[in-house]
Amino acid sequence: MTIKIGVPSKGRLMEKTFDWFAERGVTLSRTGSDREYAGKVEGIDGVELVLLSAGEIPRELAAGRIHLGVTGQDLIREKLSQWEQRVEELAELGFGQADLIIAVPQVWVDVDTLDDLDAVAAAFRAKHGFRLRIATKYHRLVREYLQLHGVADYQLVDSQGATEGTIKNLTAEAVADITSSGETLRANHLKILSDALVLRSQATLFRARGIKLSSEERDIREALLRQLKLRG
Amino acid sequence: MIDRSAPRKLAAELRSRFEALGAVPVEPPFLLPADTLLDLYGEDIRGRAYVTYDPARGEMFMRPDFTVPVVQMHMAQGAEPARYTYAGEVFRRQEENPERANEYLQVGYEIFDRTNPVAAEAEVFGRIAEVLKPMGLRAVMGDIGLLHAAVQGLETTDKRKAALLRHIWHPRRFRALLDRFAGRVPLSAARKALLAQADPMANAGPLIGLRSEGEIRDRLAALKADAEAAPISAHQVELIEALLAVRETAPFALEQLRDLAVDMPSISKAVERLSDRIDALKALGIDVDTLEFEANYGRTSMEYYDGFVFGFVAADRPDLPPVATGGRYDALTAQLGQGSAIPAVGGVIRPGLVLDLGGLS
Numbered sequence: 357m358t359i360k361i362g363v364p365s366k367g368r369l370m371e372k373t374f375d376w377f378a379e380r381g382v383t384l385s386r387t388g389s390d391r392e393y394a395g396k397v398e399g400i401d402g403v404e405l406v407l408l409s410a411g412e413i414p415r416e417l418a419a420g421r422i423h424l425g426v427t428g429q430d431l432i433r434e435k436l437s438q439w440e441q442r443v444e445e446l447a448e449l450g451f452g453q454a455d456l457i458i459a460v461p462q463v464w465v466d467v468d469t470l471d472d473l474d475a476v477a478a479a480f481r482a483k484h485g486f487r488l489r490i491a492t493k494y495h496r497l498v499r500e501y502l503q504l505h506g507v508a509d510y511q512l513v514d515s516q517g518a519t520e521g522t523i524k525n526l527t528a529e530a531v532a533d534i535t536s537s538g539e540t541l542r543a544n545h546l547k548i549l550s551d552a553l554v555l556r557s558q559a560t561l562f563r564a565r566g567i568k569l570s571s572e573e574r575d576i577r578e579a580l581l582r583q584l585k586l587r588g
Numbered sequence: 589m590i591d592r593s594a595p596r597k598l599a600a601e602l603r604s605r606f607e608a609l610g611a612v613p614v615e616p617p618f619l620l621p622a623d624t625l626l627d628l629y630g631e632d633i634r635g636r637a638y639v640t641y642d643p644a645r646g647e648m649f650m651r652p653d654f655t656v657p658v659v660q661m662h663m664a665q666g667a668e669p670a671r672y673t674y675a676g677e678v679f680r681r682q683e684e685n686p687e688r689a690n691e692y693l694q695v696g697y698e699i700f701d702r703t704n705p706v707a708a709e710a711e712v713f714g715r716i717a718e719v720l721k722p723m724g725l726r727a728v729m730g731d732i733g734l735l736h737a738a739v740q741g742l743e744t745t746d747k748r749k750a751a752l753l754r755h756i757w758h759p760r761r762f763r764a765l766l767d768r769f770a771g772r773v774p775l776s777a778a779r780k781a782l783l784a785q786a787d788p789m790a791n792a793g794p795l796i797g798l799r800s801e802g803e804i805r806d807r808l809a810a811l812k813a814d815a816e817a818a819p820i821s822a823h824q825v826e827l828i829e830a831l832l833a834v835r836e837t838a839p840f841a842l843e844q845l846r847d848l849a850v851d852m853p854s855i856s857k858a859v860e861r862l863s864d865r866i867d868a869l870k871a872l873g874i875d876v877d878t879l880e881f882e883a884n885y886g887r888t889s890m891e892y893y894d895g896f897v898f899g900f901v902a903a904d905r906p907d908l909p910p911v912a913t914g915g916r917y918d919a920l921t922a923q924l925g926q927g928s929a930i931p932a933v934g935g936v937i938r939p940g941l942v943l944d945l946g947g948l949s
Contacts, residue, residue, distance in 0.1 A: 437683040462793040466807040468778055471764060478754060479807060480799060487630065496635075496683075503632050506761025508754065511631055523797040545793050550778075 358404040359576045362416055362425035365393050365407035369559060372451045373426045380584045400583055402576035411435075417564040418442045423577060424564070430456055430534060430557035434497050443562040446586050452559030454534040456494055458552040461523055462545045469551045470505050473530065477509040480529065491515035491528035494554070498532040501554045520544040561586075595693050598939040598948075599675040602695040602719060606673035609715065611697055614672050616657030622647035625656065628892065628923065638679050638690075650679040654696050655892065655917065655934065656924070662700050662932075663925040669701035672934075688909065689940065698934030700921070705931050706861060709896045709916060710868035712935050716900065716912050717874055719937060722948050725911055726903040727878075729838070730885025732756060733858045733895040733916075734845070738831055741854020744769060744820045747810065759887050766828065771819030783812055827852045834883040838866050841881035865896065892920040896933065902945055911945065912937045 363384060364370045374384045383398040384405050395405035406422055413427035414435040426449065432439050460467050467476055477488040488510045492498050495512050502510065515522055515531070520540050522528035532554060535541055541548065561584075569577065581587040607613055619640070625633050637652035651657065654674050662670060675695045682688045697715050699708040717727065739752045748769045755762040767773050782788050788808055795801055827848060834844050842863055849856045862881075870876050886897030893915035900912040914935020922929035942948060 438686065461796050461799070463789070463795050463801075464799065464804060465782060465788045465792045466804055466811060468776070471761075471768070474761065475751065476799070476807065478751075479803065483803060484798065487626075499631050499635055503635065504760070506755055506758030506764075508630050508758065511626070526798050529797055529799055545796055 357570060357572045357576070358402050359424065359573055359580060360404045360406050360422040361397075361580075362406045362408045362413045362422040362427075363395070364410040364413070364426065369410055369426075369452055370407070373449065373559065376449050376451075377584070382580070382583060400576075400580055402573075403580055413562075414439075414443075417562055420564055420567040422564065423567060423569075423573075424580075425562050426559055427562065428452055428454065428557050429560050430454060430494065430497070430555055432560075432562060433555060434494050437496075442565055444565055446561045446563050446581070447584070449559045449561060452557075454536050454557050456497060456532065456534055456554040456557065457548045458490070458498075458530060458532045458554065459520075459535075459541050459546040459548050460530045462547045464547075467549070469549060470502075470507060473549060473552070474507045474509075477507065481509045487511040488530065489513045489528040490530045490532050491519050491522040492532035493519070494532060494534075497554055501552075520546060592693070592940075595940040595943055598943060599693045599695050602937060602939065603673050603675040605719065606695070606697045606715065609671075611671040611673035614658060614661060614674050615676070616651065616654055616661060616674065618651050618677075619648040620651055620657060621645070622649050624660070624924070625649050625652070628656065628920070635683060636681055638681060651677070652680055653678050654694060654936070655698070655920070658696070658698055658934075659917070659921055659924050659932065662930075663921060663928065666700060668930065669699070669703065671700075672696070672698045675939075692938055692940045694936040694938060696934055696936040698932065700930050700932045702931055705895075705916070705933070706864045706868050708931070708933050709865055710872055710874075712914055712933050713869060713898055714872040714874060716914065716935050716937060719948070720900055720912060720942070723902075723911070723942065723945060725900040726880065727898065727900050728880045728882055728885055729896065729898040730882050730887075731858065731862055731896055732886060732893055733861070734831060734855050734883060735828075735887075736894065737855045737858045738828055738852055741852060742820055742824055742828075745814070745817050747814065748817070748820070757887055759884075766820070766825060769820045770822065770825045772825075775815060779811070779815075782808075783815055823851075831855070832883050834881065836881055838876045838879045838881050841883075842866060886915060892917045894919045898935065905945070908941060908944070909938075911941045 363373050377384050381399050385396055387394045387396050393407040395407050397403045397405050408416060410427045411431055413425040414432045416422045417425045418436050432443060436442050467473060480488040490510055491513050493514065493516050498512060513528055519531045519533045521544065522531060538548065578587060603613060622639060638650040640648050640650065658672055673696060675693065677691055678694050679691050682690050697712055699712055701708045735756055736753065739749055742749060751765055752762060755765060789804065831848055834841050836844060845859045849859050866876050886893050895916035897915035899910040901910045902908055912935060916933040918929065918931050921932050
């Protein structure tokens, strides 16, 4: 009988998550060698630590293989349809801030808003014979956002990394990507559309809905949430 | 597992009925080339249809409806005039409504005919109404042609009209454009400053990407011209709003639209066409006094319809999608026709929903 909590398995996201729990009296740590993804939990009984890639945590929560999980709101919304029905946001953890934005070349002085992007997409398609390309890895979020705002004549092209470089490489005309400071965008001569914040995201503790818990498991979870000061 | 034998049997019966009325049965493929659908609907279609892939053919969509393949078939080899019927599965992603079917049967009836568009519209509506008569459904119609005509009649630049027409099916952006062209939203400070510069591109940074300096300068010139153009008058915007708000039974809607046409003569022809259509429906025995008209109907979910649109819904089941839908799609035949076009109108019935609601007897 344990409650499983999924936490990002490496990097700053893992360290900051460990710090956040430690401040609340729950010590999470990796055990064994650096390469082995095993962990332990001290300060509370019955809680098991599962170290996972941040990108896999939404799926594991939705499948009910972990009860709680720390990951970005962007990943939850991108990977889970109807995410509100599958997970509950328990707490924003105050780090891992990232905004999903749409950016275009700085030299596009005529483009400042989504309205401009839409107009340029129409002209671009008429001139070049194909839809204006937006490089991203957040296909669903960006598509839903642009659909909601009635932007037409664009296409999404997949870019899993170095997205800012796609425009210079002529494989896209615009990008939709996560940024925290905007420095990489500026270095690549890009600017952010002033009214196109697709999503504001940070690391967040989620609870999987729809897992049947025994009363013992429920007690453990509630004790953990009380200790984390998320329950009165 | 859901057993599909009952809806399949009903679908076959309905297709036979349409065949007996003179429609030629057709069997389009399940897998459709992605390019055609993406060109028509843009990226939005990916949220509504299933896409599959193989290395030789690239992306293919699982048929999200029959209209596109039937139009392609007709434009490639069809003789005129033509009536077609079909029965088969369509596949729809349901990300927002997972309780809705993602695979279901449709039975269709489509007419390609140049001679009498109003008669063809009444015929499609009438055939479907006749089939569904035992169910006592609520029938709704609209007409995208009215809004189209109203936009074309606006006293403003052709560029603004083109921008509005491009977004007839995106009510939110249509609204934003109309507000901007009417001067309801002031020009942003950033835009004013940009247009005031002698050469806005002087300090613009390096030119990167496929969009050229010429294209940017063309748009700057267009922005300048637009900023100098007179706003669309408040009166004309109110008329468009009044048109979109018409929601009445057919005879009363017609009266309201005729009143509007006094101030908006550009819609007169479309209003008279609606009047002819109502007469043609009456002649077929349709009770037009209970038939509802909504000017906004079909603006969000029926992107290829560009004139008459209709739907049959169960009044006491707002949770269910329409049991039947249809409309006119002349522009689609032009887009898929590679130079040729033909007036076309059609509709589909969902046999699965018919049975869920108690069937036809």
